Amino acid sequence: xxxxxxxxxxxxxxxxxxxxxxxxxxxxxxxxxxxxxxxxxxxxxxxxxxxxxxxxxxxxxxxxxxxxxxxxxxxxxxxxxxxxxxxxxxxxxxxxxxxxxxxxxxxxxxxxxxxxxxxxxxxxxxxxxxxxxxxxxxxxxxxxxxxxxxxxxxxxxxxxxxxxxxxxxxxxxxxxxxxxxxx
Amino acid sequence: xxxxxxxxxxxxxxxxxxxxxxxxxxxxxxxxxxxxxxxxxxxxxxxxxxxxxxxxxxxxxxxxxxxxxxxxxxxxxxxxxxxxxxxxxxxxxxxxxxxxxxxxxxxxxxxxxxxxxxxxxxxxxxxxxxxxxxxxxxxxxxxxxxxxxxxxxxxxxxxxxxxxxxxxxxxxxxxxxxxxxxxxxxxxxxxxxxxxxxxxxxxxxxxxxxxxxxxxxxxxxxxxxxxxxxxxxxxxxxxxxxxxxxxxxxxxxxxxxxxxxxxxxxxxxxxxxxxxxxxxxxxxxxxxxxxxxxxxxxxxxxxxxxxxxxxxxxxxxxxxxxxxxxxxxxxxxxx
Amino acid sequence: xxxxxxxxxxxxxxxxxxxxxxxxxxxxxxxxxxxxxxxxxxxxxxxxxxxxxxxxxxxxxxxxxxxxxxxxxxxxxxxxxxxxxxxxxxxxxxxxxxxxxxxxxxxxxxxxxxxxxxxxxxxxxxxxxxxxxxxxxxxxxxxxxxxxxxxxxxxxxxxxxxxxxxxxxxxxxxxxxxxxxxxxxxxxxxxxxxxxxxxxxxxxxxxxxxxxxxxxxxxxxxxxxxxxxxxxxxxxxxxxxxxxxxxxxxxxxxxxxx
Numbered sequence: 178x179x180x181x182x183x184x185x186x187x188x189x190x191x192x193x194x195x196x197x198x199x200x201x202x203x204x205x206x207x208x209x210x211x212x213x214x215x216x217x218x219x220x221x222x223x224x225x226x227x228x229x230x231x232x233x234x235x236x237x238x239x240x241x242x243x244x245x246x247x248x249x250x251x252x253x254x255x256x257x258x259x260x261x262x263x264x265x266x267x268x269x270x271x272x273x274x275x276x277x278x279x280x281x282x283x284x285x286x287x288x289x290x291x292x293x294x295x296x297x298x299x300x301x302x303x304x305x306x307x308x309x310x311x312x313x314x315x316x317x318x319x320x321x322x323x324x325x326x327x328x329x330x331x332x333x334x335x336x337x338x339x340x341x342x343x344x345x346x347x348x349x350x351x352x353x354x355x356x357x358x359x360x
Numbered sequence: 361x362x363x364x365x366x367x368x369x370x371x372x373x374x375x376x377x378x379x380x381x382x383x384x385x386x387x388x389x390x391x392x393x394x395x396x397x398x399x400x401x402x403x404x405x406x407x408x409x410x411x412x413x414x415x416x417x418x419x420x421x422x423x424x425x426x427x428x429x430x431x432x433x434x435x436x437x438x439x440x441x442x443x444x445x446x447x448x449x450x451x452x453x454x455x456x457x458x459x460x461x462x463x464x465x466x467x468x469x470x471x472x473x474x475x476x477x478x479x480x481x482x483x484x485x486x487x488x489x490x491x492x493x494x495x496x497x498x499x500x501x502x503x504x505x506x507x508x509x510x511x512x513x514x515x516x517x518x519x520x521x522x523x524x525x526x527x528x529x530x531x532x533x534x535x536x537x538x539x540x541x542x543x544x545x546x547x548x549x550x551x552x553x554x555x556x557x558x559x560x561x562x563x564x565x566x567x568x569x570x571x572x573x574x575x576x577x578x579x580x581x582x583x584x585x586x587x588x589x590x591x592x593x594x595x596x597x598x599x600x601x602x603x604x605x606x607x608x609x610x611x612x613x614x615x616x617x618x619x620x621x622x623x624x625x626x627x628x629x630x631x632x633x634x635x636x637x638x639x640x641x642x643x644x645x646x647x648x649x650x651x652x653x654x655x656x657x658x659x660x661x662x663x664x665x666x667x668x669x670x671x672x673x674x675x676x677x678x679x680x681x682x683x684x685x686x687x688x689x690x691x692x693x694x695x
Numbered sequence: 696x697x698x699x700x701x702x703x704x705x706x707x708x709x710x711x712x713x714x715x716x717x718x719x720x721x722x723x724x725x726x727x728x729x730x731x732x733x734x735x736x737x738x739x740x741x742x743x744x745x746x747x748x749x750x751x752x753x754x755x756x757x758x759x760x761x762x763x764x765x766x767x768x769x770x771x772x773x774x775x776x777x778x779x780x781x782x783x784x785x786x787x788x789x790x791x792x793x794x795x796x797x798x799x800x801x802x803x804x805x806x807x808x809x810x811x812x813x814x815x816x817x818x819x820x821x822x823x824x825x826x827x828x829x830x831x832x833x834x835x836x837x838x839x840x841x842x843x844x845x846x847x848x849x850x851x852x853x854x855x856x857x858x859x860x861x862x863x864x865x866x867x868x869x870x871x872x873x874x875x876x877x878x879x880x881x882x883x884x885x886x887x888x889x890x891x892x893x894x895x896x897x898x899x900x901x902x903x904x905x906x907x908x909x910x911x912x913x914x915x916x917x918x919x920x921x922x923x924x925x926x927x928x929x930x931x932x933x934x935x936x937x938x939x940x941x942x943x944x945x946x947x948x949x950x951x952x953x
Contacts, residue, residue, distance in 0.1 A: 200777035309807060309890055309937035310779060316891035319740060324893055434855060463784065466854070466883075466943045467927065468934030489934040490941045491784060512934075514926035521855070552848075562852050565923060 198224070202336035203310045208303040210268070213280040213296040220307070221336070226264040227359045228332040231344060232304075232313050232325065234271035235283045240327050244344040245287060248329060252293065254353055260360040262334065265289070268307060269298040270315050270323050312341060333359045386454045386497065389413040394455075396445035399525075399579045400591055402541035402602060403448040406530050411452040418444065419460045420469040420488070420510070420523070427549055427575060428582040428673065430558035435580075436467065436510070436521040442580025443545035444508070444525030446602065451503045451532050456495065457482065463491035468512055470494070474644070475506035475527050483511035503531035505602050505628030505646040516608050520550055520568055522580060524606040526646055531630070538650060539597035545604040546612045546641070546663060546674065547580070548573035555672060571609040576668040578661065578676045585661065585676035593653040595682025600650045604628075607643030613664040614639050614647065616678060618657065623650040638664050653680040655689045721750040721950060722874045727838065729829045732925040734918050742918050746829040751822065752947035754865040754876050755801035755884065756813060761786075762794060764813050771809055781806035784940045799864040801882050801945040807937040810885045810946040819948035821887040824932070826949055828925070831879065833872040840871075850924045853880025862943070879924075885946040889932040 198204045204221035211217055229248060233241040248265050255263045269275035275283075280296040289296075299307065308315055315325035327344035331352065340355055394416040395403040421440045427433040438444030449455055461469050468489050472481035476498045479485070486494040510523035524545060550568040551561035555575060567573065578584055585591050593599050605612040615638040624636040628646035633639075641647050661676035662669035669675050684690070728743040765771050773786050786804050788797070805813075807821075814820050822830075834840030841847075868877030878884075917926070 201779050203779060205777050205779050305887070305890075306808075306811075306937075312936055314890045314893045316888070316893060326893070464942065468931055487930075487934045489931075489936075489939055490943070491782075492934075492939070513930040514920075514923040517855070517923050517927075552852075563855055565848060565851055565921070569921060 198335055199337055201338075203307075203332065203338065204336035206306060206310055208299055208306065210297040210299050211277060213277060213284045215277045223264070223266060223332075224336055225334055226262050227260075227334055227356065228264050228266050228330075228336075230266045230268065230311065230330045230332060231328065232268045232270050232308055232311065232315070234269050234323055235275050235279055236271065236321075237323065240344065244327055244329060247344060247347060247349075250347070251329075251349055251352060251356075252290075254349060255356065258353065258357065260356055262360050263293065263356060265294045267294075267296050268304070269296070270304060270308070270325055272298040272301055272304055274321075311338070331355060331359070386413055389454060391415065394447055394449065396447050397543065398439075398441050398445055399443050399543045399545065400585055402446055402528075402543045402600075405535060405537075405541075406448060406450045408450065409532075409534075411450065411454070413454045413456065414449050415456045415458070416447055417458045417460070418471065419462055420465060421462045422465050422467065424560070426581060427551070427561065427577075428556065431551075431556065431582075432560045433549065433551065434521070434560075434562070436469070436518060436523050438471075438510075438523060438525060442522035442524075443543075443547070443604070443606075444523070446525060446543045447508075447527040448530065449500050449527070450530045450534075451500055453500045453529075454497055455500060456497045457486070458493060458495045459486050459488050460493040461488040461490050465490040467518075469510050469518065469523065470512050471508055472511035473498070473506060473508040473527055475500055475502065475504065475508075475529050477501055480511060481508075487512065500529045503529045503630065505529075505604070505625070505648050507604050507606060507644055507646055509606060509644075516568065517563070517565075519606060519608040520548075520563060522547075524604070526602055526604045528602055535600070536650075537598075538600040540593050541600045541602070542591050543602050544578050544585070544661070544676065545580075545606055546576065546578055546614070547606045548608065548610055549575035549577070551575065568608070573610070573672065576610065576663060576672040576674040578674065582673035585678075587677075590658075590677035590679045591661075592679045592681065595653055595656055595680060595685070597653050598650065599653055599678075600648065602628075602646065602648055603641060604646040605641035605643055609643060610663075610665070610668075611643055612641040614641050614649075615662055615664040616651075617660040617662065619651055619653075619659050619678075621649045621651050625649070653678075653682075655685050656680050656682050720753045722753050723952065724749055724751055724826075724830055724873055724875075727829065729825075729832045729839075730918055731825065731828060732917050732919070732922055732929055744825055744829075746825050748952050749822075749826055750950040750952055751826070751830060751873075751875060752949070753870075753874060754868065755882060755945045755947045756810075757799050757865060758789070758794060758802045759798035761802040761805065761813065762798075764816060768812065768816060771812060776809070778938065780808040780938055782938050782940055784942075785809065787940075788942060799866060800862060801865070801877070803862070803882055803942050803945045804940040805885075805944070805946065806940050807885050807889070807935075811887070813946075814948035817948065819950050821885055821946060822949040823888050824886045824891065827884065827886050828928075830871070830873055830875050833875075835869070835871055838872050847922065847924060850879045854924055854927060882943050882945040883928070883931055883941070885944065886932070889935055890937070892929050892932045 204224050206220055208220050209217055231244050275298055284296050311330050313326045315323050317323055329342040329344050331340040333339050342352055389412050391413045394414045397403050418438050422436050424432050424434045435442055459471055468487055470483045470486040472483040476482045478498055482496055485496045488494045506527045508525055508527050510518035512518050550564045551574045552564040553561045603614055621636040624633040624639045625648040626633050628648055639647055657680055659678040663674040726748040728745050730742055731744050734742050776785055784804050788804050811821055832840055834843035834846050837843055870876045871878055
């Protein structure tokens with residue numbers, strides 16, 4: 178009897194936790210990520226922190242470095258303002274070429290702080306679904322380069338998209354104002 | 361001594377106001393809803409002498425209605441009207457522009473406002489699916505009379521189907537006082553059926569590419585400003601007209617038979633020409649004209665590429681009522 | 696006991712017949728080339744795009760078919776789908792309507808996620824832009840519609856001169872060279888990679904992509920700027936997000952062959 182009660186309680190708790198995110202949270206997407214260390218996690222494991230996200234690929238030579246530089250500039254202000262709960266996440270648009278090793282090397286080359294930054298990849302189908310959910314457009318060109326939106330997206334701790342910031346825009350005032358509210 | 365104190369007061373006051381306005385940005389401006397009107401009416405002149413945050417809301421609606429008596433066409437419109445509403449703002453205003461696309465629309469729509477200094481004139485950021493809304497802001501930097509139109513690909517088709525209007529930016533010092541103001545937009549329609557044939561007409565891409573319209577009209581339909589819909593003025597009144605020409609292809613040679621334009625603000629800009637009989641309005645452009653209604657009568661508005669006026673519908677009427685002035689115009693005896 | 700086995704046998708047949716429902720009404724599209732609206736690659740590349748053979752639904756997915764899908768996948772029912780997957784107009788045309796009266800009409804008001812889930816459930820997928828446009832570029836009797844008089848004007852008429860309320864049921868749809876019905880002038884249709892349409896400056900002819908703003912951008916211009924209907928489809932796709940629904944947007948599925 179007690180066993181049954183415990184099981185029902187467990188199921189209830191589990192189902193409640195699965196549906197704990199607001200309906201417009203991206204964490205309702207059920208997909209797995211692999212990070213630059215090869216660790217497998219669920220997308221919703223990113224919850225609990227404010228996420229500053231972009232989708233790039235390591236072979237990108239023109240715009241992606243600028244997006245990353247801008248994210249680092251935001252990071253400097255985050256540190257100055259002493260925000261505690263901000264993470265920076267980059268997801269690869271090119272999972273075929275961006276292996277875990279390449280992501281790891283890229284991470285080190287860019288001197289990203291592992292307490293705040295991480296790089297991820299997922300399957301091609303899930304890359305598309307994630308991009309669609311985040312509102313990122315991309316197209317693989319004949320020369321294997323990707324044309325893609327240059328957006329930096331800010332999610333609150335529950336995974337709701339709060340801002341699309343133009344990735345090349347160096348004016349971060351509204352970004353910082355939002356982060357102070359979300360932190 | 362009194363004289364120098366007065367100077368000092370003026371001196372300090374002007375510095376005070378200077379620094380006040382220096383620090384003003386969008387959030388400090390008073391927020392007001394734009395007053396807009398459907399053609400041929402124009403919103404009243406702007407009375408305020410300070411910048412404001414002006415909220416404008418448009419809805420894109422696709423609907424079938426008359427292009428001529430008994431002739432129907434499937435229009436794409438701003439707010440169900442061709443042309444769309446006339447928006448009137450002041451130089452220095454920040455405009456918050458909200459574009460909602462009716463959920464029954466089949467097409468996405470956006471807007472390019474020629475007064476905007478920014479990508480696509482707003483088109484780049486206002487691409488809106490059916491049922492959705494886009495919002496963007498811009499500052500009205502230059503005074504003038506500006507066309508706006510939908511710029512969703514294929515752009516010529518969105519224009520050809522009726523998506524255009526005018527936005528007026530009054531200069532800081534405002535416009536001179538007149539007694540009447542009117543709003544007109546000339547445009548062409550490229551229909552698969554011939555001019556005047558009754559029934560539902562469709563769009564003919566072939567005719568559009570050849571720049572061979574069946575209809576050239578003011579304000580979206582044949583006879584929009586004739587008979588009971590004629591424009592009116594009284595003798596002695598100063599009349600101003602904001603006249604746009606969207607094309608999509610043709611340039612207009614705008615003339616009112618029996619009237620000389622006292623002032624023509626060339627291409628809707630700040631250059632003022634005087635004593636003009638016929639003025640050119642480029643496709644995608646506009647003009648502001650001012651004249652005094654001196655004698656009574658029916659005065660015919662035309663595109664003086666005259667076959668368009670007589671055979672394609674490009675006529676309007678200004679009815680002037682009042683006392684005759686035989687010195688200016690009189691009918692002599694016939695023999 | 697024997698009756699019991701017959702019952703089990705019938706049950707599984709019924710189940711699998713539902714599962715394969717979408718499979719039956721598919722036609723083969725043999726491989727070939729078509730000319731897309733925007734040229735891929737560099738100036739020196741061919742403007743034609745090669746498309747491998749695939750199977751495609753003859754008709755757009757109907758309300759009845761989508762209802763069956765929901766019965767087997769209740770998380771896609773009207774009240775259960777979260778905003779991230781479909782907006783508030785999801786299947787709104789089913790409310791207060793007798794489904795029998797619209798059973799054979801294309802399902803609309805479905806988001807990309809819903810359409811993708813439907814196709815995946817039946818072991819299918821959404822067509823890519825190239826696959827869809829390849830089928831759509833056929834005329835009534837020719838694999839290349841441009842070889843037929845009035846081809847573009849006829850499609851233009853359907854798109855811009857008809858009203859939303861005139862969406863026809865599958866029995867009234869016309870077929871093209873591939874025996875695919877209602878590919879033009881009925882509803883817009885979801886494609887898997889609609890978010891690859893990146894039109895920057897829509898006022899310019901065809902929309903140009905600027906190298907400085909996008910990684911790996913190749914300057915693209917429309918190959919045939921008179922192909923207004925293709926522009927309309929691209930403009931429509933450009934304005935979409937994956938959770939959008941629209942009363943004139945439906946879908947059909949495809950399957951790989953070989």
